[in-house]
Every structure is written in structure tokens, then in C-alpha cells.
Amino acid sequence: MSNEFRELLKKVGGGQHTKKDLTRNEAAIATHMMLMQEATPAQIGAFLIAHRIKRPTGIELAGMLDTYEKLGVTLQPLPNSDSTVTVFGLPYDGRSRTAPIIPITALLLSAAGVPVLLHGGDTMPTKYGVPLVEIWQGLGLDFTQLSAPQVQSLLEQTGFAFIYTPKHFPLACGLIPYRDQIGKRPPLATLELLWSPYRGKTHIVVGYVHPPTEAMARIALTQRGETHFTFVKGLEGSCDLRLSQTTIIAASQPDSPNGFEYLKLNPHHYNFAAKDIPLESTAQLLSQLEEVLEGKPTPMFQAALWNGGFYLWRCGVCPDMATGIQQAEALLVGGKVKAQRDAIASNMK
Template sequence: MMNAFIPYVQAVGRGEKLKRDLTREEARDAMHLILDRTATPAQIGAFLVTQRVKGETSDEIVGFVEAARTFCHRIQPRVARLLDLGVPYDGKARTPQLAPAIALMVAAAGQPVVLHGAPDIPTKQGVTPADVIQALGISVDQPPDTVARQIETLGIGYLHAPRFAPAWHALTPIRQQFGLRTALNTVEKLLNPALASCSVAGFFHRNYLLRMRPAVRQLFPQGWLAQGIEGSIECRAGRTTRLYPADETAAPLIVEAAALGFPEPDNSEVPADPTLHAEITRHILSNQAIPARDTALLTAGVLLHLSGHADSLTVGIEQARDALASGKAFRLLRYWEEWTQAARAAG
């Protein structure tokens, strides 16, 4: 009897004239067969690579995400307007990993926020939010239900894929063997493990980002796509950043850093050492005047506006600035560390 997954490998891999895109339903079934391991490692590798060569469609991404979500332990914290930050799971290779600092500013300003990720993801296998959070003394390997309570208490949390999506994370060794970006790099940013009402996901290539807008519209009607640093969500100081709403009929939000009070270019680069990235995070949260602080501050202000917490970019930036200047963001870092240590001690 033919393995049920073979037709999907054949559909995407038959060659230039015979290959075809999968329907949303087929993509959903294919991902289900991957995650329940009906598909063999060889078939999974062949499928992912041929999908990359063919190029994934928005319908395929929607189907993949819908299936992947059914294999996740998803939570629903009792907070209003939770914001999901869909940063690349493969991290940062050259520039500071600012997502934890940005999330702390956003949460300190009163907007609940959740991060999620996984270790050692190709292609970059760079510094991830989890690497930085752990280097700051905060436990990342927490049960999802514990993270839900943390979000309710502190307004911030991090969900670790080995915990909330073990079947998904089990694919990592296969992904590492061919070291290419695949559709999975997009899917994981859209898993929405905390059932957030709003999302901002980062992408690098504008053409790909625009191609994914219909998928984000179906998965996250209140979602935004950011063309940020190394494909993440940051709006760089001294530059122009474009963010696109999921609604394809709506115009992008153009963030002119100089016009918003951040004219000095941020060309920060740092080795892929989580300790150094954590040190930059502490510098930012203690409001030290470094270029990375301005990028983090600008981005936090933008996120506060996109989430509906601030009426305008200017108001969002002022809210983020107050979170730094008042020390609220730095104190939240300490509370987060204390909370996770207490939760770990309690068992």
C-alpha cells in the first residue's frame, strides 16, 4: 500500500511542467501527516526542499499553520488585546536580538505581549529571544499553563516550542540536515500559541512578505507584517521601515525614524553571544543612550500603536519612553526573573 504522503511529494516535486501547488486542504493534510510522523524523514526532507524550490503559496501556508496549531498546546491568558510577536525562530546572526527588550517596554507600558520560539533553528541558528531571556536569568522552559498565569500577572511571557509544540520541535534535526530556509520558517511565526488577537510578524524579503499577506489575513485578521532587521520586527533608528496590514487593500504604515525623533542611524552589530545580547538588553532597559536603545524604543512605540494601545505613533513612542525613563521596564525584567524562579521552586 502506498504511503499516504507520497502523492504530496509527487505533487510539488514532479518537475517544472508537472509540479503544482497544493490546495489549502491538501496542505493541511500534508502537514498533519508530517507531524504525526506518517511521513518518513526522507519524505519530509524531500517535500520541504521541493516546496522551497517551487515556492509556497499563501493557501499552502494557511493549511500548514492550521494543521500545526492542532499539534500545539495553546493557551488563552485572561488579558485584553494580547499581542503576539512572530519573530524568526532562527534568531539574529549579526545584529542585536532586541525582541526581549522591546517586549518588556511594551508590557511595562500596559500592553500584554507574548514571545515564542525554539532553539537551534536553521538557517541562521542565531541568537534567539530565548537565548537572551535565559542569559538574563529567566527560565524559558516553562509549562504553557504556567506561562499563561505569568502573562496574566506580569503582562509578558515566552512560550518555548519544545514545551508547547513538541511534535513541531521534533522536526528540528531533519531541518538541520539540509540547512535551508523552508516553509516551516514562516509557519512557526504564525502558530499563535497564546491565541492572541493581534500579531506582528517579521519578514526579510518584501516580495515574499507581500505574497504572504493573504495568508496572514486569514490566520490573523488583525495581523501586521514587518520588513525589519534580519527579517525580524525592529524598526531601525535612522531608517525607514514599512509595515503592512494583513488587509491587502490597506496601505502600509511607513515609519520614518528621523521624523519621529530618531535621526541617528543604528548600525549596531554584535557577535552571536547571548551574554553580549543580554548585556545590550540591560543597557537599553536602564535607558543608556546607545543606538540599539533608539531602535528598541522606536519599535516598542510602533507596536503600542499597532496593538491599539496608543492612538498614534507619537503617543506610542511617548508611552515606551516613559516605560524606560520611569524604570518600569527595568523593574519588570526583575519581576519576570523572580516570578520564573518562584514558579520553578514551586515545582
């Protein structure tokens, strides 16, 4: 048993009136001891559920991110030091109700010259949804066998990469069984949304569900000096904009008194109002995504334009949302997004 970890556990595991928040350094130490399995299984499980009940603070998340940066894989800055890499933070336990659009969005952005980095692992509790890596495999991009240097090279050559945590950050995967055993998402799930495995300039895009997460995330990133971010209250906590209703977004804005501003994107204003695409099966999803890459005018194609238009605007490729939508359509119909997928596949061989 670790007596040091026991003291940290006692702080977060107190009752309603005795619980205490950890300092940034204490949170970093606790995360380090869990990742390195220096705490006992009983201590780790107790900490994860107690921390969830207490609710993590932005300061604590900053400390946890400090340890992820120290122990996890980190890609080096691109040769062009002015390049900003857009890092998407998505729930690791995947999607189970709505079809993910993010694979098209990521390919589209990289085809437009915006470097993109994603990360994730295999099927994970508590949702056990379709993980991103499985979708990429179905699209002909298998990131599970690449070494970290190969991922670095892929990012440099194509402007696109995926960090596969079981291979590139196995320490983090050592905590996955605890999620299944406690039956709830621990604060590690929020930590993963904010993690950036890239050392250069970043634009961190985070999907979330509960409003308190957005404020917590802003504090965590600000503590770590990250000032370029986009938080999306998207489908199932993802970065995908909704077709069925207004999507609320918190976007960093240096000229704003608070350093950010809220956007409310209503699909009705751009003639995109429709039902969100249901996730029926992985096979059907892959077929739908391939149709989008072919430029076919399907319902998912509309979702791809809605999302692509926003991110092209937000990433500075286009001056406004309407132009972004037009550019997204041109890239998809013109075959440039599909060509980008094929180029990535060629560079992985």
C-alpha cells in the same frame, strides 16, 4: 512508506510545468504526517526542499497552520475576553548580524498593559543565530522549565509569556534535523512566523525579508479569519525597525479598501537616524540590554525608543508615533520596564 504522502509529494515535486499547489486540506494533511513522522525521512526531506523550490502559497500555509493549531500547544483566552494579545513571529534561527531589540519592546509593551506572547526554541539551522530563549535566560527569565499551565498562568498574571517549543511543542522540533540536512530554510520557517499559540483575540506581528512573503502571509491569515496583523520588513527578517533606513510595514486597516495599508517609517523624520546596532557577542548584547533597562542613554536605548514608540502607537496605547516615543522613554527612564522584567521573574518562581 506512506503512499498518501507520496501523492502529495508528487504534486509539489513536479517540474516547472507539472508542479501543483496543494489545497488547504492537503497541506494540513502533509504537515500532520510530517509532524507525526508518518512519512519516511526520505519523503519528509524531499517534501521540504521541493516545497521550498516550488514556493508555498497562502492557502497552503493556512492548511499548515490548521495542523499546528490542532497538534501544538494553545494558550486559552485571558479572563478579560476583550484583551488582545500581541503575538510576535520571529525567525527561529535567530540573529547573527544585528542586535535584537525585541526583548525590550516586548517588556515595554507588557509594562504598558499590552499582553505579549512570543515563541521559539534553541539554536537552529540554517543561520544558527542567537535564539530568543538564550537572551531571556541572560536577562533572568528562564522559560525552558515552565509547564504549559505555568505559561498560561504567567500570561494571566503578568501579561507576558514565552512558548518554548522543545518543551511545549516537541512534535515540531522533530523536524529540525531536516533543516540542517537540506541546508535551506523550508516553508516551515515561514509557518512559524505566522503561528499563534493563543486561542483568544490576537494581533499578529510578523517579521519578513522578501516582499512575496508579505502577500503570502496576508492570504494565509485572511483564510484563517485573522484580520489584525502587522508585517514588518525588519532587521534580518525580525520585527525590529531599522535605524539606518526606512522600514516598510504592512498594517491591517479595516477602513482601507484592501483591509491594510503600507507604512514607511523613516527614522530621519523623528531624529533617530543612526547605524543599526551590531551583534558582537551574546555577553555584550545582554550588557547593552541591561543598560537600556536601567534607562541609560546608549545607542541601543535610541533603538529601543524608536521601536517602542512605534509599537505603543500600533497597539493603541498612544495616539501617534511621537507620543509613543515619549511614552517609551518615560517607561524606560522611570524604571517601569525593568520592574516588569522583575515581576515576571518573581511570578516564574
